[in-house]
Amino acid sequence: MTLDARFSIVRHTFTLDVDVHVAPGETLAVLGPNGAGKTTLLRALAGLAPITNGSISLDGTVLDEPDHSVFVPVEKRPVGLVFQDYLLFPHMTVIENVAFGLRARGTVRESARARAGELLEWVGLSEHAEKKPGQISGGQAQRVALARAMAVSPRLLLLDEPLAALDVTTRRSVRTDLSHLLANVDSARILVTHDPRDARVLADRMMIIENGRIVQSGSFDSIAANPATPYVHELLGDVS
Amino acid sequence: MRVRVGFIFASLAVLGVACGGNDAGRRQLDVMAASSLASAFEILESEFEAANPNIDVRVTSGASSNLALQIENGAPADVFASADESTITKVADFLVPDYRVFATNQLQIMVASGNPKNIRSLADLERDDLIVITAQEGVPVRSYTDDVLARAGVVANFRSFEANVGGIVTKITNGAADAGIVYRTDVIAAGSRASGVDIPADQNVVARYPIAVLASSTRRDDANVFIAFLDGLGRVTLRDLGFGSP
Amino acid sequence: MKTARSTRRAHDRAPWPVVIVATLAIAFFALPFIGLLGRTPWSDLFNVLGESRVRTALWLSIRTSVASAIASLTFGVPLAWVLARGRFPGRSAVRALCTMSMVLPPVVGGVALFFSFGRQGVFGRFLDDWFSFQFTFSVWGVILAQTFVAMPYLVLTVEAAIRQADARFEDAARSLGGSRWYVFRRITAPAIRPALIAGAVLAWARALGEFGATITFAGNFPGTTQTMSIATYLALDTDAREALVLSVVMIATSFAVLFGLRDRWMGAATGMTR
Numbered sequence: 001m002t003l004d005a006r007f008s009i010v011r012h013t014f015t016l017d018v019d020v021h022v023a024p025g026e027t028l029a030v031l032g033p034n035g036a037g038k039t040t041l042l043r044a045l046a047g048l049a050p051i052t053n054g055s056i057s058l059d060g061t062v063l064d065e066p067d068h069s070v071f072v073p074v075e076k077r078p079v080g081l082v083f084q085d086y087l088l089f090p091h092m093t094v095i096e097n098v099a100f101g102l103r104a105r106g107t108v109r110e111s112a113r114a115r116a117g118e119l120l121e122w123v124g125l126s127e128h129a130e131k132k133p134g135q136i137s138g139g140q141a142q143r144v145a146l147a148r149a150m151a152v153s154p155r156l157l158l159l160d161e162p163l164a165a166l167d168v169t170t171r172r173s174v175r176t177d178l179s180h181l182l183a184n185v186d187s188a189r190i191l192v193t194h195d196p197r198d199a200r201v202l203a204d205r206m207m208i209i210e211n212g213r214i215v216q217s218g219s220f221d222s223i224a225a226n227p228a229t230p231y232v233h234e235l236l237g238d239v240s
Numbered sequence: 241m242r243v244r245v246g247f248i249f250a251s252l253a254v255l256g257v258a259c260g261g262n263d264a265g266r267r268q269l270d271v272m273a274a275s276s277l278a279s280a281f282e283i284l285e286s287e288f289e290a291a292n293p294n295i296d297v298r299v300t301s302g303a304s305s306n307l308a309l310q311i312e313n314g315a316p317a318d319v320f321a322s323a324d325e326s327t328i329t330k331v332a333d334f335l336v337p338d339y340r341v342f343a344t345n346q347l348q349i350m351v352a353s354g355n356p357k358n359i360r361s362l363a364d365l366e367r368d369d370l371i372v373i374t375a376q377e378g379v380p381v382r383s384y385t386d387d388v389l390a391r392a393g394v395v396a397n398f399r400s401f402e403a404n405v406g407g408i409v410t411k412i413t414n415g416a417a418d419a420g421i422v423y424r425t426d427v428i429a430a431g432s433r434a435s436g437v438d439i440p441a442d443q444n445v446v447a448r449y450p451i452a453v454l455a456s457s458t459r460r461d462d463a464n465v466f467i468a469f470l471d472g473l474g475r476v477t478l479r480d481l482g483f484g485s486p
Numbered sequence: 487m488k489t490a491r492s493t494r495r496a497h498d499r500a501p502w503p504v505v506i507v508a509t510l511a512i513a514f515f516a517l518p519f520i521g522l523l524g525r526t527p528w529s530d531l532f533n534v535l536g537e538s539r540v541r542t543a544l545w546l547s548i549r550t551s552v553a554s555a556i557a558s559l560t561f562g563v564p565l566a567w568v569l570a571r572g573r574f575p576g577r578s579a580v581r582a583l584c585t586m587s588m589v590l591p592p593v594v595g596g597v598a599l600f601f602s603f604g605r606q607g608v609f610g611r612f613l614d615d616w617f618s619f620q621f622t623f624s625v626w627g628v629i630l631a632q633t634f635v636a637m638p639y640l641v642l643t644v645e646a647a648i649r650q651a652d653a654r655f656e657d658a659a660r661s662l663g664g665s666r667w668y669v670f671r672r673i674t675a676p677a678i679r680p681a682l683i684a685g686a687v688l689a690w691a692r693a694l695g696e697f698g699a700t701i702t703f704a705g706n707f708p709g710t711t712q713t714m715s716i717a718t719y720l721a722l723d724t725d726a727r728e729a730l731v732l733s734v735v736m737i738a739t740s741f742a743v744l745f746g747l748r749d750r751w752m753g754a755a756t757g758m759t760r
Contacts, residue, residue, distance in 0.1 A: 048657055075660045075669075087658040091676050100672075101662030152663055305723040371605075371623060376706060378724045399623040400705030401712075403720065411705075415606025416622045 003156055003188045007054030007064070009037075009044055016040050016212040022156070022188040029203035030192045033231060036209040038192045042158045045190070046081050047074035058156055075104075080154030080187070084161040086145040088133035094144050095120060095129040101152035119147040123181060138166045139174045146181060157189045163198060175201050196220075196236050208232055266296040269462050270316065274304045274323035274380065275404040276345065276423045277449065280481050281321075284474050288466060291473070295462050303404035304328075305378035311454065318457040319466060321449060323405075324380035328450045336460070339452035342470045344484035346444050347381075347388055348424045349437040350412050357418050359437055362389065365396040370418040373408055376401035381408075384445050385421040391443045409434070423447065425482040448486065519737060526730045534731040542709045543717035544735065547694055550625060550713060554632035554693035555640075555686050561633075562640040562689070563682070567670070569641070570648035581645075585638040587699075595634050596702025603630065604703070627704035628711050632693035639692050640685035647681030648674065684747055691743045695736060 002024060008017040016037040022028045030038050043049040045056060047063065055065040058079070063072045088097050099116035103109065120126045123143035128136055136144070142162055149157060162178065163171045179202050182189060191202055199206045200220050207217040208231075216228040220236075227233035273281045278301040285297045300307070304322040308331045311320060320335065321342070322328040328339050351359050357370055365372050374396070375382040382401075389396055400417070402408050408420040413433040427436035451470065453463040470478070475485060500508075527534070534540055569581050587595045603610040605620045613619045621627035651674060659669040675682070697715035704711040706720065714732055721728035 046661055048661070073660075074657070075663050075665055077661075079661065081658065081661040083654065083658060085654075087652075087655055089655060089659070089673060100659065100664070104659070104662055104664035104668050104672075148662065303723070309723050371620075373623075373705070376720050376724075398707070399710075400707045401720075402706065403701065411622070414600070414604060415611075416600070416604040416620075 002060075003045070003056075003058055003190075005045060005054075005056040007044065007051040007056060009040060009049065010052040014040075014212055016044075016209075018209070018212075018214055020045075020190075020207070022190060024188055025186050026205065027182060027189040027191055027203045029199035029206045030190060030209060031194060031196065031199060031206065031235065032209035033194075037212045038209055039160060041209070042081070042160050042190065042192055045156065046079050046158060047072060047077045078153075078155040080149030080152065080157045082142070082145045082149050082157070082159040082162055084164055086133075086138075086141045086165070088141055088144055088148070090133055093130050093132055094125065094136065097133065097144060098148045098151050100148065105152065116147070116151060119151050120144075122150075122184075123147045124177075137170075139170045139177075142166070142174060143177070143181075146178070150185065153187075155187050157185065157187045159189070159191045161193055162191070163193070163195065178202060208235070266294055267459065267462060269295050269297045269318050269459055269466060271297060271299045271319040271321065271466070272307045272311070272315070272317045273299055273301045273321045274307070274449070275301050275406045276323050276381065276426060276447075277301065277321055278406065279429050280425065280478060280483065283477055283481075284470065287474065287477060288469050291469070292465065295465070297466065301406075303375070303379045305380075306404070314456075316456070317454055318459050318463045319451065319453055321451040322380070323447060323449060324383060325448055325450050326383070327380060328452060334455055335452040336455050336457075337452075339450035340467070340471075341448045341486040342451050342467070343449040343478050344486055345423045345425055345447040345449065345482075346484070347384055347421050347439055347447070348427050349419055349439060350409065350422045350427050350430070350434050351419045351437060352412060352415060353433055353435050355435045355437065359419055361437070362392040362394045362396075362439060362443065365389075365394060365419060365421075368397060370397070371399050371416070372396050373400040373402060373411055373417045373420045374398050375405055375408060376403060379404055380447065381405040381422065384447055387445050388421065388439060388443055392439075428482040446484070449483075522730065522733060522737070526734050527727050530727055531731055531734075534727055535735070537728070539708055539717065540728060540732065543712050543714045543732070546625070546628075546709060546712065547714040550628045550632055551690050551694040551696075553629045554636050555690035557629065557633045558637040558640045558689040558693075559682070559686050562637045562685070563644055565637075566641045566644035567648055567674075570645045571653070584641060587635045588638040588642075592635050592696060592698030593702050594698075596631060596699035599627075599631055599634060599699060599703040603627075622703060623705040623707065623711060625704075625710050628700055628713060631699040631703045632696045635696050635699055636689040636692040639688040643681050643685035643688060644678060647678040651677045687743055687747060691740055694739065 003020065003022040005018070005020045008015060014037065018041060020028070020041070030041060032038050040049060044051050044064070050071060051064050051066060053066060056063045058077070062070050063077055064070065089100065092100070095113060095116050098119055099112040102112035102115055117126065117129065120129055123146060125140055125143055125147070128140060133141060133144070163175060166174055175198060182202060191198065193199060203220070205218065206220050206223055208215050208223070210229060210231055216223055216232055223232065224236045227236060271281065278299070281299045281301070285299055288297055289295065300317070304324065304327040307320065308322070308327050311317065311331050311334050320328065320331070328335070349359060349362070349365070351357065359370070364370070374385050400411070402411065405422055405426060408422055409426050409430060411417040412420055413430055424436070427434060451467055453460055453467070457463055479485070565584060569577065600607065600622070602608045603613070603621050605611070605614050605622055610621060613621070621630055655673050655677070656669050659673045660666070664672070695715055696713070697719060700711070700713055701716050701719070706712050706716050714736060718729050718732040718736070721732065
């Protein structure tokens with residue numbers, strides 16, 4: 001459950017150069033302006049974007065290291081992703097969505113459904129099991145996406161702006177629910193957000209990226225007390 | 241304004257294309273000829289034009305049955321040369337009476353160059369290991385073939401019915417088929433690309449080629465000159481290519 | 487007195503010069519079919535359809551066109567996927583190559599097949615030497631010729647759909663541990679199902695109507711290689727009634743297919759622009 005990643009991704013117009021370490025049971029929040037590289041960071045950790053230099057290791061297993069020609073494809077990484085738009089498969093029911101990862105790895109239908117049922121109970125959505133994604137609310141979809149990602153017991157859980165698609169009124173209650181749920185998860189967790197309130201409630205540590213570089217990292221309070229750049233100052237200005 | 245000019249040019253272009261081109265000054269003569277006459281008529285066309293520089297001969301060839309269909313539907317030709325008399329009789333209403341037979345031909349079995357499958361006679365056409373082809377019903381060479389096979393008492397194992405005799409020749413010279421019954425002239429024209437196996441005279445037929453002027457033709461004089469040429473100077477060329485005289 | 491509403495509605499309708507030209511275009515397409523239907527021997531229809539040669543050609547056409555549609559699906563879908571999602575140099579050239587038979591005259595396809603896969607063809611000679619197998623004069627030749635001209639219709643339809651399908655769902659599925667094939671089977675294929683159906687139907691219809699490549703390459707023998715299209719062409723010279731009846735059957739089929747598909751196939755017909 002320990003993530004050790006020190007890598008860079010070089011593209012035409014943009015370079016991402018980061019050093020990220022997350023311990024088991026720890027939630028790291030990654031903040032930054034649009035285009036800073038937050039999503040690229042998540043995609044690289046997930047295996048959806050290969051890195052140019054450096055390495056990514058999870059629990060000592062190397063997932064990506066170009067110098068040694070090591071690249072573990074996304075489907076083989078024990079990494080779970082909760083996407084910004086949840087991306088629940090529209091033609092499957094809620095419980096089929098949650099069971100997908102297990103079925104994909106060869107679990108029999110009955111066992112997969114049983115385990116999916118447990119997870120739905122964990123997120124409090126058992127009575128919506130047979131509904132289609134189009135029939136549930138945004139907050140419910142977010143929890144289904146979390147259950148789906150957790151179904152395959154990932155060692156690293158990545159959440160990409162999990163609350164961004166919700167309207168302001170639901171965000172607060174969902175944030176609280178999410179913090180309770182995450183408290184019971186023992187994988188390492190990285191949460192990308194642009195909202196510092198998410199960081200304060202959900203994360204143990206914070207990291208701020210600007211233009212592909214980490215400009216500051218540490219606990220919420222320590223950063224708020226000593227912002228390193230004007231953006232950080234602006235970001236944490238009206239939270240407290 | 242620009243749009244209108246563009247539209248005018250486009251219309252003129254369409255009309256220009258539709259009207260077609262023509263060798264300036266020369267009179268045109270459209271001849272429809274059976275497939276088996278195609279290569280012969282190419283040579284005859286140049287010889288005729290050399291002797292008659294004011295006439296531009298254009299030859300269209302195909303299965304006689306197909307050409308007859310076009311004539312029935314108003315094809316603007318001047319002369320029709322068919323590979324058998326029954327086809328030309330079918331369109332007699334569209335022709336200036338009477339037709340005259342200007343050449344004859346005989347049938348021969350065409351096989352791959354060197355006769356690798358060792359075909360000796362018509363009876364071999366019943367073999368299972370050979371791919372034998374002929375033309376489809378209605379095409380003159382098919383009627384002749386049926387006659388020949390009937391006389392020989394052979395039921396050939398045909399695998400395909402081509403649209404015209406040219407199709408038979410193509411498939412054999414390109415190795416797709418092993419044998420077919422075509423005209424002697426086709427075997428001669430194929431040269432080294434095919435070999436021929438003779439059909440005994442008592443089983444063979446004489447193909448007679450009738451030629452006539454179309455009733456709708458506006459160039460009857462030129463048409464008659466062309467037909468007279470075939471009977472006269474053209475006869476040498478026809479004989480060289482393997483045709484017989486009527 | 488023209489109210490504001492009626493003026494607005496008048497402007498929403500198509501301008502009359504456009505309507506006139508469009509009507510001419512519709513007549514351009516309708517008149518040949520009307521003429522043919524006018525000459526069709528309706529009283530004889532079932533008699534002609536009952537003739538064994540007609541029934542044989544019909545049955546052969548159905549069998550071969552369905553086989554060609556299946557072949558088009560089997561090979562065309564992976565090709566469409568590669569063209570839609572693959573990132574390799576020369577992708578446009580590959581697409582052009584694979585869809586060329588759509589714009590080439592079919593007889594050119596037939597000529598190409600003849601000289602490459604005919605018994606003495608560049609590749610066909612090996613099939614003949616090693617396996618005593620020949621495409622020409624066999625039903626396989628018909629299927630090969632039909633698939634050659636029909637597959638591009640499916641490839642373009644399906645490629646368009648795959649491009650439009652949200653690749654992020656595939657990312658999500660893969661992040662859950664799905665292998666690429668599993669993801670295709672459970673996520674992509676259901677998403678592109680309408681295009682798969684439309685593409686298969688288009689390919690089938692094109693295969694059914696195929697003539698130029700088939701007659702050049704496969705030959706003409708009732709029951710083996712004489713498809714409805716070939717039978718129609720040749721019937722014209724010998725028995726016009728047969729030609730008319732066969733034409734009516736094929737017209738009815740094509741119309742039903744295109745009408746049934748509504749506008750679902752139009753993305754493919756306009757071709758790819760990227």
